[in-house]
Amino acid sequence: MNRSKKVLILTCSHGSGHKMVSAALKDAFEQKGYTAVVRDLFNETNRLVNTIIEKSYLLSYNIGSSFYKKMYYDMEKDAHSKFIYRLWTLTEKTLLDMVDEIHPDCIVNTYPYTVSSILKQAHYPDIPVYTVVTDFCIPAAWQHEDTDKFYVACQNVEDHLVDYGIPAERILKTGIPIREAFxxxxxxxxxxxxxxxxxxxxxxxxxxxxxxxxxxxxxxxxxxxxxxxxxxxxxxxxxxxxxxxxxxxxxxxxxxxxxxxxxxxxxxxxxxxxxxxxxxxxxxxxxxxxxxxxxxxxxxxxxxxxx
Missing domain, CATH: 3.40.50.2000 (Glycogen Phosphorylase B;)
Structure with missing residues (x-):
């Protein structure tokens, strides 16, 4: 008897949307007979760092639109900055341990964990990495050339990915997953x-x-x-x-x-x-x-x- 295919869904607590999409995907995969495991990579790496990042995000979001705008678009200019690189370096061991533990048939990102694509070629080249973009735009932090498929909300996101260099055949306009009840x-x-x-x-x-x-x-x-x-x-x-x-x-x-x-x-x-x-x-x-x-x-x- 063949084992159930396993899906590792990576989520994050920074905003509720990523978790909601993960839950919707988990339900859909399980209805099709897959085993879906949802894990919060940042939180499992370091709860204190995760809390600091989340509080910083909320603080920047609430103290003023001009500050948040600057932070957001500065990140757009340098999504692969030293700070982001250090964050991904911090999460590498946790992600590799997850892969060794779960042995997934694919990895699905509902948060811009490009570390899963960065590590793919060296550590799990046969495991496809899919990214489900949870906005009607695509910040630069989501984009990585070693992502096997992007699932996006609309044409605008596809156009940005194509401009970045992602082949159109690796982009699917599916909409953002929501609960079946809707x-x-x-x-x-x-x-x-x-x-x-x-x-x-x-x-x-x-x-x-x-x-x-x-x-x-x-x-x-x-x-x-x-x-x-x-x-x-x-x-x-x-x-x-x-x-x-x-x-x-x-x-x-x-x-x-x-x-x-x-x-x-x-x-x-x-x-x-x-x-x-x-x-x-x-x-x-x-x-x-x-x-x-x-x-x-x-x-x-x-x-x-x-x-």
């Missing part, structure tokens, strides 16, 4: 009853982001709450402080949620959504045909996603 058909009226929504009012869904990156959210909610023909659902994700702050306000036409596992149901109830333009949220909205208000995109991948 492809389902649901009874809108039943869901409106479940979430205590008035079917005669328009419903605005606000995805605040796990890290609360929609600014001035309380003010926005207060203004939306004052409109007689509108009801609002705010999803705070795992941001407990934001959930606590908004829950303390006496809204009349606004419901506050924390993490919602069945968030596809809220997409079904909503008439339009306000959000930051992350790759996963945009993919979910496109799939469910949800009209979007893209709120104050930060220059960098958010700005390029919005375009």
């Amino acid at each position: 492809y389902g058909h649901y009874d809108r009226h039943r869901l409106q009853e479940k979430y205590h929504l008035d079917p005669d009012k328009r419903t605005l869904v606000i995805c605040a982001g796990t890290y609360g990156v929609v600014k001035n959210l309380r003010t926005i909610c207060e203004k939306a709450d004052s409109l007689h023909n509108l009801q609002t659902i705010v999803v705070c994700g795992k941001n407990k402080s934001l959930y606590k702050e908004l829950s303390a306000v006496s809204f009349k036409n606004t419901q506050i949620f924390g993490f919602v596992s069945d968030i596809h149901e809220l997409y079904c109830c909503g008439d339009f959504m306000m959000t930051k333009p992350g790759g996963i949220t945009l993919s979910e909205a496109v799939t469910t045909r949800m009209p979007l208000i893209l709120h104050n995109p930060v220059p960098g991948q958010e700005g390029e996603n919005a375009e």
Whole structure:
């Protein structure tokens, strides 16, 4: 009896999108009979370094768009800088140990772990390395000529890869993987009853982001709450402080949620959504045909996603 093929999916905790894509891929592989293993390379290499990188990312993201823009585009100019090289050197042993432990038939990146392509020729030339790009753009850090296949969201990403020197036959425009639930058909009226929504009012869904990156959210909610023909659902994700702050306000036409596992149901109830333009949220909205208000995109991948 042949063994089940094994897939090593590499993810990262820097932003929730990479983990969501990894989970969607894992489910899809397992439905086809594969064994899929999801591992966080940075975290397994060094938890302290991983935490520092994640906090630095969030800090730069929140202290001002001009700072984040400079950091992002400086990285674009030198994606293979000494700093990045040292990071990859730090992760080499961890990745090789993973490969020895799991013996994967392929490696799938949902984060720009180009180290998996850098090590390929010398250490596992027969294991294909695939990269699933989780935005509607492709920062330079994702690009490496020894990646066997790129799975991308749109023509814009393919054009950038071709300009970089990747042959077009190694690029597939598949869209960004999202959970199967977003492809389902649901009874809108039943869901409106479940979430205590008035079917005669328009419903605005606000995805605040796990890290609360929609600014001035309380003010926005207060203004939306004052409109007689509108009801609002705010999803705070795992941001407990934001959930606590908004829950303390006496809204009349606004419901506050924390993490919602069945968030596809809220997409079904909503008439339009306000959000930051992350790759996963945009993919979910496109799939469910949800009209979007893209709120104050930060220059960098958010700005390029919005375009």
